[in-house]
Amino acid sequence: MSVLEQIGRPLGTHPSANPDVFFIEGSSEQGAGLACFASKPLENGQVVLRAQDPVASTVVAKFRKEVCAWCFHYTFGDILKFKLETPRRRGAAWFCSTSCRDNWRKLIGDVGWTAIAAFEDGLARSSKSGVSNTEDETCSLQDIETAWDNALKSGEKILATRRTKPRWVPPTATLTHDVDLDEARFSLSAFISFHNHPHTYDQVKRLVPTLKLYTDSRATLQGHIDIYLYMLSVLPLDSPIMRYVTPLHMVTVFTRDSGNSWGIWGLELAEELFAYCMYPTASYFNHSCAPNLSKERIGREYVFKAAREIPEKAELNVSYLGGAEKTLGFRERQERLLIKAIEEEMARTQKNKVGDGFRPARRGCE
Ligand SMILES: [Zn+2]
Ligand SMILES: [Zn+2]
Structure with a gap:
């Protein structure tokens, strides 16, 4: 199917x-x-x-150091005092208090944190960021289908390579736009919820989907495929989160995000x-x-x-x-x-x- x-x-x-x-x-x-x-x-x-708890959330890239990842408190431009760092000492999330930090870390859990750290450390290889303003175009349902089919094949190749060559370093700069980073962090947070609280996947699946985000914008479709391939490239192979890094889970989250998420x-x-x-x-x-x-x-x-x-x-x-x-x-x-x-x-x-x-x-x- x-x-x-x-x-x-x-x-x-x-x-x-x-x-x-x-x-x-x-x-x-x-x-x-x-x-x-x-x-x-x-x-x-x-x-x-x-x-009480969003199933998925992200602070947009521009405000990550100024808006608390737990309570969304805004500092009016000051850098938040508390953060969690990855093994490569990259800031992964910023908070207004130690209790916000500890609550967030507890909710994410060890599996979630390991995945987030790998995600953020993978980005360290590419420092470019910005917003794409190239011409966009519409696409058909068949285009969408074909694009995800091809993504699945590329994804299988990435996984096969990683399994046979553990030292393989994925190609750099697959996620270069702030928009894609926001969407990537948002979808990863959803997958972590699905792992920690499996009923949340059913909750998301029951929301009204739309494909308009893709039929209106090939750039959005390509951005989501880039996110999929990026996650397959950098998340730990043995992470339980990997079972959610599939075209189906990606499309399920993004077709619900559009029209259901609160700003x-x-x-x-x-x-x-x-x-x-x-x-x-x-x-x-x-x-x-x-x-x-x-x-x-x-x-x-x-x-x-x-x-x-x-x-x-x-x-x-x-x-x-x-x-x-x-x-x-x-x-x-x-x-x-x-x-x-x-x-x-x-x-x-x-x-x-x-x-x-x-x-x-x-x-x-x-
Ligand atoms: Zn806070
Ligand atoms: Zn009205």
Whole structure:
């Protein structure tokens, strides 16, 4: 069976993370989509869901030393005081406190840490980074299928080489763009969750997939294939994480990331994207311009509360736009990073001309 045939959602019911308070069902208003409904009348202020740990998350490359990898606290430009270093003394994650560092390390576990250290140390061989702004193009489902088939064959060759020549050093500079690094770290964090908590793979698989990220952008497809081949090249061969480094797991994560992940936004005016996270238990709340749930982030936890009295069986909605937190599609993230790169390039070349232009339009409400 091809990768694309396997990425669909499992059939059957979608378990609610808090069934006493809400259930998940198909919604006539959402087309074929799913929605959350109150299991009983809810009081104003009642907690509907605590989404505690993201299944996958990453602080974007530009802010890794300024935004805590555990609680997403921002230092306003100071370098975070606490970090974890790889065996080659590369910083792998930065934190605002020792407790954030210790919590993160405990959640990742030894298997996860070994994989992350190998991932980061592999990057040490290539120091280039930036954002690609070459022309992109669309591609067909057949293109996607063929590209991943070829990637699988290349991957098998890499593994065969590593098994027969333990001292083989993988080709350098396979991950040269910040966008790819963010996506790579994000997918690795998902694979570590799958290993540590196998039910999280089922949670991710139940989310609505989209292939638009690939049909719209061959560069994105190629970026993900590069990530796959990079991980096969550098993660320890005996790591249990390796069983998730497959085209199927890659495509499963990325087709859910797009459209399901939350952006963690810092400075509202500057529109800076600090991090993005996938909270599958919270992904079934649909958007409304007049939401009946409030959403608040406390560290890495999202708390959803009834914003007014809600009758039994009413659909539960959140605003995707409210406050400083928004969801952001894959391409929007890429475009955002590209815009930042253009701004920085302009700042370098035309010092006084940066200001009003190049501000991305806010996503409107229909
Ligand atoms: Zn922290
Ligand atoms: Zn709206």
